[in-house]
Amino acid sequence: MLVQDVFSFLDELAPFSYAMDFDNSGLLAGDPSQPVQKILVALDCTDSVVKKAREIGADLIVTHHPVIFDPLKTVTTGSIVHQLVSSGISIICAHTNLDLARGGVNDQLARCLGLKCLEGLTPIPCADREGKAVTEYLGRVSFLDEPMSPEDFAGFVKGRLGGNVRFVCGNRLVHRVAVCGGSGTDCLEDAIRAGADALVTSEVKHHIFLLAAQQGITLIDAGHFHTEDVVVEPLCQQLREAFPSAEVLAYHLAEIQVR
Numbered sequence: 001m002l003v004q005d006v007f008s009f010l011d012e013l014a015p016f017s018y019a020m021d022f023d024n025s026g027l028l029a030g031d032p033s034q035p036v037q038k039i040l041v042a043l044d045c046t047d048s049v050v051k052k053a054r055e056i057g058a059d060l061i062v063t064h065h066p067v068i069f070d071p072l073k074t075v076t077t078g079s080i081v082h083q084l085v086s087s088g089i090s091i092i093c094a095h096t097n098l099d100l101a102r103g104g105v106n107d108q109l110a111r112c113l114g115l116k117c118l119e120g121l122t123p124i125p126c127a128d129r130e131g132k133a134v135t136e137y138l139g140r141v142s143f144l145d146e147p148m149s150p151e152d153f154a155g156f157v158k159g160r161l162g163g164n165v166r167f168v169c170g171n172r173l174v175h176r177v178a179v180c181g182g183s184g185t186d187c188l189e190d191a192i193r194a195g196a197d198a199l200v201t202s203e204v205k206h207h208i209f210l211l212a213a214q215q216g217i218t219l220i221d222a223g224h225f226h227t228e229d230v231v232v233e234p235l236c237q238q239l240r241e242a243f244p245s246a247e248v249l250a251y252h253l254a255e256i257q258v259r
Contacts, residue, residue, distance in 0.1 A: 001035065001036050001037075001243050001245060001246055002032065002033055002034060002035060002036060003027065003030055003031060003032050003033070003034045003036055003059075003060055003090045003092070004032040004033065005036075005243070006036060006039065006060060006062070006092060006239070006243070007026075007027050007032065007092055009239070009242050009243075010062070010092060010094055011129065012129075013101065013103070013104075013238065014094050014097045014098040014100075014101035014103075014104050015097060015101070015128060015129045016094070016097050017097070017126065017127045017128060017129055017131070018096065018097035018100045018101060018126045018127075018136055019095060019096050019097045019126075020096040020124070020126075023066070023095050023096045023097075024066045024068055024069055024093070024095070025066060025093050025094055025095045025096065025097050025098075026092065026093065027090065027091075027092050028066060028067050028068050028091055028092070028093050029067065029068070029081055029084045029085055029089075029090060029091050030060070030084070030085075030089065030090020030091060031090060032090075034059060034060075034088070034090055035059065036059045036060045036090075036243075036246060037057075037059055037245075037246055037247065038056060038057055038058040038059055038060075038246065038247045038248075038249070039058060039059070039060045039061070039062060039239060039243075039246055039247070039248045039249070040052060040053045040056065040058040040060070040061050040062070040249050040250075040251055041061075041062045041063070041232050041235055041236050041239065041248065041249070041250050041251065042061065042062075042063050042232065042250070042251040042252075042253075043063060043064050043065060043225060043228055043229050043231075043232060043252075044063055044064070044065045044255065045061055045063045045065070045067040045080060045084075045091055045093070046080070046253075046255055047080065047083075048253060048255070049061065049063070049251055049253075050080060050083045050084060050087070050089070052251055053087075053089050054087055054089070056249060058089060058249070059088075059089065059090065060089065060090045060091070060092065061084070061089060061090070061091045061092075062091075062092050062093075062094070062235070062239070063091065063092075063093050063094075064093070064094060064095060064098055064105065064228055064231060064232075065093065065095060066093040066095050067080060067081060067084070067091050067093055068081065098231065099138060099181065099182070100124055100126065100136040100137065100138060101136070103234070104231060105181040105182070105228050105230070105231045106121075106137075106138070106139055106140045106179060106180060106181055107140060108181075108230045108231045108234050109140070109179045109181045109200070109227055109228070109230050109231075110140040110142060110177075110179050112160055112161065112230045113144075113156075113157065113160055113161075113177065113179065113200065114144060114145060114160075115140065115142040115143070115144065115177060115179070116142060116143075117142055117143075118140040118141070118142045119140065119141050119142060119194070120136070120137025120138075120139070120140065120141075121137055121138060121139030121140055121141050121178050121179075121180065121187055121190050121191065121194060122137060122138040122139050122180075122186070122187045122190045123135050123136075123137055124136055124137065124138050138180060138184070138187060139178055139179060139180035139184060139187045139190070139191070140178070140179050140180075141176065141177065141178040141179070141191065141194045141196055142176070142177065143175055143176050143177070144174065144175055144176075144177055146175075147173040147174060147175040147197075148173065148174050148175075149173060149174070150167070150169035150170055150173075150174055150198070150218040151169065153174040153177075153198060153218065153220070154167045154218075154220055157200055157220055157222050158222070161222050161223070161226040161227065161230070162226055163222065163223045163225065163226040163254065164223065165220050165221060165222050165223075166204065166209075166220070166221040167218065167219060167220040167221065168209045168210075168212055168213040168218065168219050169213070169218055170197060170198065170212070170213075170215075170216045170217045170218035170219075171216035172197055172216065173197065174197040174198040174218055175197055176194075176195055176196050176197050176198075177196060177197065177198050177199075177200065178190075178191035178194060178196035178198070178199045178200070179199070179200045179201070179227075180199070180200075180201045180227075181201070181202075181227040181228040181230070181231075182201070182202060182203070182224050182227060182228050183201070183202060183203040183224065184199075184201035184202065184203075184227075185201060185203065185204055185205070185208045187199065187201065188208065188211070188212060188215075188217075188219070191217065192215055192217055196217065197217065197218060198217065198218035198219070198220060199212070199217060199218070199219050199220070200220045200222055200227065201219075201220070201221065201222070201227065202221050202222060202223050202224040202226075202227050203221065203224055204219060204221040209221075223254075225254040225255075225256065226254070229252060229254075232250050232251075232252065233250055236248050236249070236250045
């Protein structure tokens with residue numbers, strides 16, 4: 001099995017052609033022809049992730065967030081990209097393509113909160129692997145099995161995802177729920193149009209909380225890490241099934257601490 005084989009599998013799972021214009025997804029460092037025996041899967045590629053990959057002898061790291069996002073002007077000793085290249089570790093990053101893909105970040109977030117029969121939330125025009133124009137969706141919306149008060153729903157989200165939550169209460173019980181992993185407040189208007197009683201996302205600014213309260217919708221900020229890390233374990237399992245000869249390990253660590 002080679003790095004290219006893993007890339008091709010991920011491209012079928014979450015086509016890299018889905019990536020939004022601002023994004024940088026794909027094989028961002030390494031050699032497509034490199035043999036792979038161990039894969040480390042994480043949300044981010046940080047110093048601690050590279051250290052773990054070295055410790056276990058991983059040949060490949062797969063992350064959600066790109067290790068190279070803005071253009072690099074230098075690659076110096078000690079930088080993460082230099083560490084990867086000097087250690088012979090390749091890295092594939094599946095970012096907005098994994099946000100949009102079915103079975104990706106937003107499906108996993110919705111399922112973690114007990115949502116079923118999922119509908120797309122915000123339509124995003126993109127292209128499939130053959131270059132054909134298609135529409136995929138950022139975020140998902142569906143119903144809880146039973147309605148909850150906004151306060152109880154916030155506690156439920158905290159229990160399911162871990163971490164802390166910040167929220168404002170809407171003016172009704174929460175039954176229909178929209179989710180968008182990561183920074184998803186741009187989906188608020190679509191959540192309201194879809195008849196959602198609550199939106200679960202992260203990185204919510206003060207004035208957006210106030211706007212949601214005025215609109216009567218419960219808005220919950222459950223943290224960027226915790227709304228997206230839910231994809232790591234399912235992705236590991238899919239890689240294990242696709243490549244049974246490889247060892248696939250997950251790495252979970254929220255680098256940003258909240259007290």
